[in-house]
Amino acid sequence: MTETSNLSEEEAPQIEAIRAFFAPAAIFLTLIAQLILPKAAAVTAKSLPWYTDVLLVALVITVALALYHLFTGKAQGFVYKSYFIGGVFLVLGLYNLVTLKFALINPLFFPSPESILNVIVKDWAFLLKCLGYSTRLLLTGLAFGITTGLITGVLIGWYANWSYWLSPVVKLFGPIPSTAFIPVALSAFATSFQASVFLIALSTWFPITILTNSGIINVKKEFFEVADTMGASDAQKIFRVAIPGALPDIFVGIFNGICSSFITLMTAEMIGVKYGIGWYINWQRQIMGYANVYAGLLVIAVSFSLLITIFFKIRDHFLRWQKGIIQW
Template sequence: MSQTSRDRLLLGVAALLLWQLSTAWLKLLDPQLFPEPLQVLRLLVEDRQVFLKSLLSSFTLLFWGCTLAALLSIPLGLIVGWNRRLRLAIEPATNVLGPIPPIVYIPYAIAILPTFTQSSIFIIFIGAFWPLFMNTIAGVEALEKGIVDSAKTIGVSKKSMLTKILLPGAMPHIVSGGAISMVLAFILLTAAEMIGATSGLGWYVKYFSDFADYPRVVAGIIVIGVVVLVLMTLFQRLTGYLLRWRK
């Protein structure tokens, strides 16, 4: 075990002991709002089937929203970043639409789209699209002009320019945008599930909070935290693979 792993393990154990000390031993916190660790652990085991169903529902929405965003934003970002005239033309629209919080589209998505699943995928798509799109453009702009000029000089085709020159060159910016997109997409997923879902991690927390069942609320928050940790760890490994040439 590396030193970093040991440090993280010690921090986790310290946090768990502090939780146990403040709830079960010293009774410093309201037991209605702050359950004991063993109580939460018991609920994690009891509700494991509900959590598995919620995870499947949440991951389905997250997968389709993020996949559609990546399939559209990265190619468009490469094209727009490469074409200066096109980039300057759409820059005002990008500056206006990009910063708008995607959560404001939720009422319209629910009203216009026929199902909650489609509405949620659309909201996640919007949230994941803009960071990826704008970072892809920035990555192409940051690419050394001499590389692009040399490729043009030797007659590289447009397809090869996009896939073999611009895409690898912009990849550091793309993965940075991807990390932002993933975090934002998960936040939007949880928010959407809290509003109109009948399953999912966000629904689980909202449903039991309405009944003041805070032990289950804490259990749901812990599961969400673990899921985010796993997703970011996997994304970091994917980033290391995509940028392995930098080593």
């Protein structure tokens, strides 16, 4: 945000105008290449309008924003991002040339942008359904993993007796990638859904336990002594001092947990669970539907990124007292 606000001070108006129009110019160039150049002979699929449509829409939006900026001086955020947006479309155009226009790489494994977009247009309902299945599985696993991770982390961090019995167990089982438990989980649970929930919870549980524990251990001793001189009970010291004090570490643990839960989710879906985005990708790979594989990857990228963004918003709310926390 500070970068955007500094922009107007540092750059002269002309340079800023050029910057604003970089994105539309790059998109225009990409669009021209798409319209003028003929399709490569090796690409047998029939032509589809989606890629051209996307470029057109992007062009209209960016031109509108650039003009808006030119006349009002507003839309600073867009001007700041303009180089990046233009760069993205240039890379996309380059990929279009390499695939659709000249077929320099195998079109079977590297489908053109328009055929990937075609999957999203034609198959969106099913993709959404798969995403729904994945989300249900992931969130159930995360809920169990975060809850148990917090409980064990607090127990180990606060009570010497719990630490004595649980620490070795955590140290022994925690570092095992939870995907290594797949054979065990599949035979121990009645359904593959339950097994996957267990695996996702397991992969989330470990980092949260470790970081909650170390977070609590690192809370300044004086914080507890101050609470003592105000007559705090054990429970009050846990919930009003230890956990809030450990919260920055706990959030790092949850972040690590979420990241490893993504891996576990994908693996679980590719191995056993019916439906879900991971399952979709694996299924399409088997029937050589590589455009569908890429579309699935796109859906994953957007939804996982969204999930992490939501997580960071929650964290920023809880840690608003802290300065200089990790940015997302």
